[in-house]
Amino acid sequence: xxxxxxxxxxxxxxxxxxxxxxLNCLESVQAQIEEMNIKLLEEFNRRPDAQLIATVPGIGFxxxxxxxxxxxxxxxxxxPEKLCAYAGLVPxxxxxxxxxxxxAISKDGASYLRWMLTEAVHTHTHCExxxxxxxxxxxxxxxxxxQKAIVATARKLLLIIYWMLVRHEPYHSQGLDPGxxxxxxxxxxxxxxxx
Numbered sequence: 001x002x003x004x005x006x007x008x009x010x011x012x013x014x015x016x017x018x019x020x021x022x023l024n025c026l027e028s029v030q031a032q033i034e035e036m037n038i039k040l041l042e043e044f045n046r047r048p049d050a051q052l053i054a055t056v057p058g059i060g061f062x063x064x065x066x067x068x069x070x071x072x073x074x075x076x077x078x079x080p081e082k083l084c085a086y087a088g089l090v091p092x093x094x095x096x097x098x099x100x101x102x103x104a105i106s107k108d109g110a111s112y113l114r115w116m117l118t119e120a121v122h123t124h125t126h127c128e129x130x131x132x133x134x135x136x137x138x139x140x141x142x143x144x145x146x147q148k149a150i151v152a153t154a155r156k157l158l159l160i161i162y163w164m165l166v167r168h169e170p171y172h173s174q175g176l177d178p179g180x181x182x183x184x185x186x187x188x189x190x191x192x193x194x195x
Contacts, residue, residue, distance in 0.1 A: 002026075008023060011023060040061065040062065040065060041061060043065060044061040044064065044065055047065070047068055049068050049074070049165055050064040050065050050067075050068040051064070052164055052165060052168065052169075052170060053067050053068055053161055053164070053165075055164075055170035055171040056120065056124065056157070056160070056161070056164075056171040057123075057124050057127050057128045057131070057171070057173075058120045058121070058122075058123035058124030058125075058126075058127055058128070059116075059120045059123075059124075063116050063119070063120055066112060066113070066116050067113060067116055067117070067161065070087075070110045070112055070113035070116075071083065071113070071161075071165070074162065074165040074166055077162065080158075080159050080162040080163070083158060083159075083162050084155055084158055084159065085106070085108075085109065086109045086110060086113075087109055087110050087113045087114050087117065087155075087158055088105060088106050088107045088108045088109040088110065088111070088114050089105055089114060089117070089151065089154060089155040089158060090105065090106055090155075091103055091104065091105060091106070092104060092105070092106050105151055113158075114154065117154035117155075117157055117158055118150050118151065118154045120154075120157060121133075121137065121150050121153045121154050121157060122150065124157070125137050125138075125153070128173060130173075131173045132173070133153060133156060133157060133160070136152075136153060136156055137149050137150070137152075137153040140152045140153065
């Protein structure tokens, strides 16, 4: 609710019909939002792939459900690059004889997926500044600017999600590369472990 209980009681005490009507409408909409949140959380709990996606810092259950709904069955994509193309996170290509020019991202495909990934990157880099993904973002941002870094990192995040879903593994803060073993964490090397 955008107002505190004390503020709502004060506004109701003014007994201005317009304000009371607006407060009633606001409370009704708020109740509908809470009901929808419960239904979405129930749906999230029924979807193991969405729960897997939600292990990425920066992706909550809303985002995980949206990403899962856009991707659907990961087996539809025989290669991670096909998923990136589906999301419109691949560069446009112009070719002529022996020259090739790579341009901006194509933006073809699933715009909601692309939007959610870029939002997740913003949150992830803020919440997990030491992760492999955040370091990649910082490196690209230094060289090419923040906007290009967000898109490049969103593409990398989609590749990570692809391999998470294929392998049925949760997110690893130091990344998940298909050719490398999973990153070791504090538990594996004993840092922070009890006596």
